[in-house]
Amino acid sequence: MLERFSLKNILENMTMGVILVDSDRNLIYMNQLVTEITGYEIEDVNTLEKGFQIIFPDPDKRKEIKNIFNVKLKDRGYYNAVFPIKTKYGKIKYLEFRINLLEDDYLLINLVNVSERIAQAKELKETKERLEMAVEAADIGIWDWNIKTGKFQYNEHGAEMLGFEKNELDGEFSTWKNLIYEEDKELIEQKLAEYFNGETDTFISEHRIKTKSGDIIWIRNIGRIVEVDQDGSPLRAIGVHINIDEYKKREKEIEFLSFHDELTGLYNRRYLENEIERLSESRKYPVSIIVGDLDKLKKVNDTFGHKAGDEYIVNSARILESVVRNEDIVARTGGDEFVILLPETDRSTAIKVCERIRRRFTDYNAHAPENFSKEFSISLGSCTAESSEEDLGICYNIADQRMYVNKEKNDRG
Incomplete structure (x- = not known):
């Protein structure tokens, strides 16, 4: 059955870029996906050295990476790294290079375009930095929820808002959920479902939560998904807790007085x-x-x-x-x-x-x-x-x- 498929046909249909380099460090094969990702044909990058020059135009940086590359190939037989490259048309893309040393000193290089993943990580970092700046100016706490693993982390101020030290919370989503006032849990489930189903742009909820001392306080909870998988399923969400207990008390007083x-x-x-x-x-x-x-x-x-x-x-x-x-x-x-x-x-x-x-x-x-x-x-x-x-x-x-x-x-x- 396998005889019906040529090696070239298999390589052209792989979901990652494939480059084959001979012992003289000439590029002897490059599948079409490499060209689609980088814009370069094999005639443009016919040697490994030329590839280094394209990826690392700065000579000092190029020399540093080449030294690391040669040492790791010699010691381990493989080299993995992520670098930004400028495509043939001037666009910056982040590529993951997976390089393996083969028999007769040949090299197999696989390329994976990880630009979207890097952009998401950068957005996450920037969002967290913005939130951390906001914490310094207001009475709010930051939470970070890894939806896939169930990990739920507070920053120090978020934990203090509930009367805890940061290390007293075990970092599980279930722990946070158990702190929610029983009568408000159904509301939270509904708000999360509406957000995950795309009915709202942002998860927003005002609900009560138990502190370490057993007191009940009102918080305003605002969050957004910042990372999804290839299928669009949510992986990570971050957000803030704002203590609105005094506001709720005043609101209740105003409502009482109005009636x-x-x-x-x-x-x-x-x-x-x-x-x-x-x-x-x-x-x-x-x-x-x-x-x-x-x-x-x-x-x-x-x-x-x-x-x-x-x-x-x-x-x-x-x-x-x-x-x-x-x-x-x-x-x-x-x-x-x-x-x-x-x-x-x-x-x-x-x-x-x-x-x-x-x-x-x-x-x-x-x-x-x-x-x-x-x-x-x-x-x-x-x-x-x-x-x-x-x-x-x-x-x-x-x-x-x-x-x-x-x-x-x-x-x-």
Whole structure:
């Protein structure tokens, strides 16, 4: 079978350049791939010496490499090295030379174009250098993930951010993954999958991570693939960790303040309106709404001062919270007005809740401090929407009207 294939045919179809040099160091064969890589024909480089001159135009460099080349060939019978060469058309390419000493002092030279690999390594080095410069100017840590081997390395600052010394982390991807807050692991998997599938240009995630002391901090994680194999599969990624814990705390405070009443900590009107809209499209019917308005708040302010009035409002908020379930919404919508949303609550239950509220106010009066108003009470009105066909906004207005009817009775009484 092998007789059908000539040696020349085999050499011309190899995936690396092949050069054969005789004992006088003349080039006696060069396959077409060498010409494709370098642009040179065998007539252009007919001797090994001429090849050295092309690759190393500087005489001193050429002499140094030739000495190393001759010593290694003599001692080992082979010589491997990577050098940049200028092609016939002036382009710089990095070639790996694999040279073996054959019988009768012949040389077999194989050439492999490694320009892309060198460029990737250079890009990786430059990217890491840029990141290291950024670390000096900001509170960030660098990570380097060898996706093929599973090695995951932090720089010193990255380890310190998590409370570790660099040598305390064993350098495994699984170690980093185990530090991620349990509830955020699914998010990380999703973000990585989206990035590896090409759905995003950069891997970006904000998630929580455990420190050495057991504390949980928020970090912003940004990374990119910097090395792939011949099939385009990712080999290496590098990125940064940024400590955003303080930012997240401030963000949470801002979010809390945007939906909560500053004095009582209850939800505010904005949040209440969002919840009414959400419940109107839910299946949590019947939905009951209770509107409450504190009685004689102005009298309390005028008699005892606004500080006492604020205490009056805060104590009212605590009473309302104490009579409802966790899933119910209690909001302060004005100076002395409160609203309670009761999902999956019928009319009779809502009336019972109103009764409990009144009893709690009466009980509080019985044990109130001497300097506190004994007229601590609230006027209430309620309405129930039995199904989503009934408008919760109208239900709210009806509860509000009923509250004012009751308030007039209380004022007369």
